[in-house]
Amino acid sequence: MVEQSDRAPLLDWEEVPPAELAPTVPSPETEDSVQSGLSSYPNEGGVRADISLNTSPARPNNCAFHGLSVRDRRITGWEEKDQIVAVFVVTFDTRSGNMIEWCLPQDVNLEGVEFKSMASGSHRISSDFIYFRKGCYFGLACFANMPVESELERGARMKSVGILSPSYTLLYRYMHFLENQVQHQLQCPGQYSPLEAFYEDKKAVLPSGGNGLVTACPTSALGPIVNRCMHPEMKITHPAGCMSQFIRFFGEQIMVLWKFALLRKRILIFSPPPVGVVCYRVYCCCCLANVSIPGMGVSVPEFRPFFYINVADIAALETELSYVACTTEKIFEEKKELYDVYIDNQNVKTHRESLQPLLRLNSADREKYRKLCEQRQLLLYSQEVDGDCTSNEEDLFILFFMEQNNRIFQTLSEVAGSADPTLTAEHVRAMGLDPQGDRGFLVDLLEIYGIDVMLFIDNPCCP
Numbered sequence: 001m002v003e004q005s006d007r008a009p010l011l012d013w014e015e016v017p018p019a020e021l022a023p024t025v026p027s028p029e030t031e032d033s034v035q036s037g038l039s040s041y042p043n044e045g046g047v048r049a050d051i052s053l054n055t056s057p058a059r060p061n062n063c064a065f066h067g068l069s070v071r072d073r074r075i076t077g078w079e080e081k082d083q084i085v086a087v088f089v090v091t092f093d094t095r096s097g098n099m100i101e102w103c104l105p106q107d108v109n110l111e112g113v114e115f116k117s118m119a120s121g122s123h124r125i126s127s128d129f130i131y132f133r134k135g136c137y138f139g140l141a142c143f144a145n146m147p148v149e150s151e152l153e154r155g156a157r158m159k160s161v162g163i164l165s166p167s168y169t170l171l172y173r174y175m176h177f178l179e180n181q182v183q184h185q186l187q188c189p190g191q192y193s194p195l196e197a198f199y200e201d202k203k204a205v206l207p208s209g210g211n212g213l214v215t216a217c218p219t220s221a222l223g224p225i226v227n228r229c230m231h232p233e234m235k236i237t238h239p240a241g242c243m244s245q246f247i248r249f250f251g252e253q254i255m256v257l258w259k260f261a262l263l264r265k266r267i268l269i270f271s272p273p274p275v276g277v278v279c280y281r282v283y284c285c286c287c288l289a290n291v292s293i294p295g296m297g298v299s300v301p302e303f304r305p306f307f308y309i310n311v312a313d314i315a316a317l318e319t320e321l322s323y324v325a326c327t328t329e330k331i332f333e334e335k336k337e338l339y340d341v342y343i344d345n346q347n348v349k350t351h352r353e354s355l356q357p358l359l360r361l362n363s364a365d366r367e368k369y370r371k372l373c374e375q376r377q378l379l380l381y382s383q384e385v386d387g388d389c390t391s392n393e394e395d396l397f398i399l400f401f402m403e404q405n406n407r408i409f410q411t412l413s414e415v416a417g418s419a420d421p422t423l424t425a426e427h428v429r430a431m432g433l434d435p436q437g438d439r440g441f442l443v444d445l446l447e448i449y450g451i452d453v454m455l456f457i458d459n460p461c462c463p
Helices: 028-038 171-187 193-202 242-262 276-287 311-317 330-334 353-359 363-385 393-416 425-430 439-449
Strands: 051-053 068-070 086-093 097-104 127-134 137-147 156-165 266-270 304-308 323-327 341-344 347-349
Touching: 086 193, 097 193, 127 156, 127 171, 127 276, 137 171, 156 171, 171 193, 242 266, 242 276, 242 341, 242 347, 242 353, 242 363, 242 393, 266 276, 266 330, 276 304, 276 323, 276 393, 311 323, 330 341, 353 439, 363 393, 393 425, 393 439
Parallel strands: 266 323, 266 341, 304 323
Antiparallel strands: 051 068, 086 097, 086 156, 127 137, 127 304, 137 156, 341 347
């Protein structure tokens, strides 16, 4: 039984204020327009993907793909449950460094979590939040740094309070609770009753003998409706900021990142603390690779978000074929065998000679970016003038790149299945690509996805 004697007042773990949970349901007109835009791409075997916007963070989708729900009676019984496998407190000790102060369950393996939940360089900032991976689990931790008059603590008390789950799709629900709890731990160290009560209520009941990995709706349940290239929901805590900041931060370079994402490259983002906003950039990069054409991408490596990593993750990264991650540790830049693409601030670079041509923007890239900005401005105008609350930048961003990806793979599939499987300059332009500037990108794309077409485009650089 959980003791209540040291429970902090007003720290209820049901942390999301009701106002933030109010669902935003698209109007039938908006839903129809999105349906028509997506259904313009025919699917294999005449099966049509029934995809619609879902902007309600309060209710898990039948299939928890970000901003999207898949309507199919075969999977209506599946929904993601709260599965908290551990809750913990990490502290910085002036003699021992980062250490696990407290955790439930007490026998859980948290090796390395003390470094994942308190990023290197965090002593320079007052607060932060961090998404990370621990084995087959995902974690979210909130960090805070409080000045204290203590020689033993050298004038600063630093702690993180975090949780682990088999999926990152619902971690956002507990951000506010974790922020409150880390402040509570700084002010009243050693009082864990709210965390104990939270764990007792939310602890996972995992399948016996399984690894507990539940990152998305099971692919087998979806059948031909949607493939595994799509990414689960990670509802951000600042809905007005994530995608718009990503677009403003990288500008036209988004089109370079988009190509690397489609090619399933290993992408590492460096940034000094705070790292929370950089975890969102990891998520945004994953959204660039969404594809909803059935069967497309099943043979390529899964594009996996690692979120925050440190030197303790080096062994795990050595076996990864495709990922997106972020770090505050500059030493990773020297370990070129661990990544294909390195991003430092807005500087996107690669040490692989074969990928360096992809760093150069071409006219088709600039046209796509212009269209993205144009659509974004129209959305902002409709929100300001017409009071349109049915759409948001996140949906626009995800759908923009998913439609672009669908157009490319639908064209390639049609050409591959035709009597003359030759990809011409007209085909390439129809896909929104540059016949010359994107030639190398297309060659790599065809090879990685195993699409059997002949690329017949004149190359002015060759006789």
